Amino acid sequence: MPETKAIFLKLSSVPLTREKQIPLQEEFSQYGLATNWVIRILLKGHLTKRAQILDAIQDDFSEQFDSRLTYLNDVIRSATAEIARHRKLAMTIRSMRDKTPFFKQGRVIFSQPILKISEKALIMTLADSTRIPIPYDKFSRNQNAEKISAILKGENTKVDTEGIMPTNKRYGRIRLKWNSAGFLIIDVKAKLPI
Secondary structure (H helix, E strand, O other): OOOEEEEEEEEEEOOOOHHHHHHHHHHHHHHHHHHHHHHHHHHHHOOOOHHHHHHHHHHHHHHHOOOOHHHHHHHHHHHHHHHHHHHHHHOOOHHHOOOOOOOOOOEEEEOOOOEEEOOOEEEEEOOOOOEEEEEEOHHHHHHOHHHHHHHHHOOOOOOOOOOOOOOOOOEEEEEEEEEOOOEEEEEEEEEEEO
């Protein structure tokens, strides 16, 4: 089996139309609210184990925010990472010691199947199963074309016996940052063979 190397692909999207911006802004806002809600629950209940967290918040989370388990797992990972980052900073910055961690609006971190990579666009699936293609801008797409094709061609994409499409193991979670000019900055952590 060939060795793999972890890389980060830095892409940006084209300026998005108003029809795409509105649902994406709502998704960014909902993700921030959901993550901050989970942070408060984790700190209040002193929850650290994944099974405890899922038991404590899954029903309320699906009623308030989103019923997809993948979405909940992404929010939990973001919330725990934010708590860990805040605690690490609080060790050196005195003014942060008595404050609650807060996930800043304007970024989301999703995994498959919520976000999928294709040759020319990133495809986001919303809670109502609508898909929003987010095309890459030409410059960043051309700069990373070889890496994107290596990510896409390296995995088996056959549907399994239950009709579920397998996830591509070559890339993990994808971070999207909102730019006020109307486009997204896309960071993809990928594992490519050496």
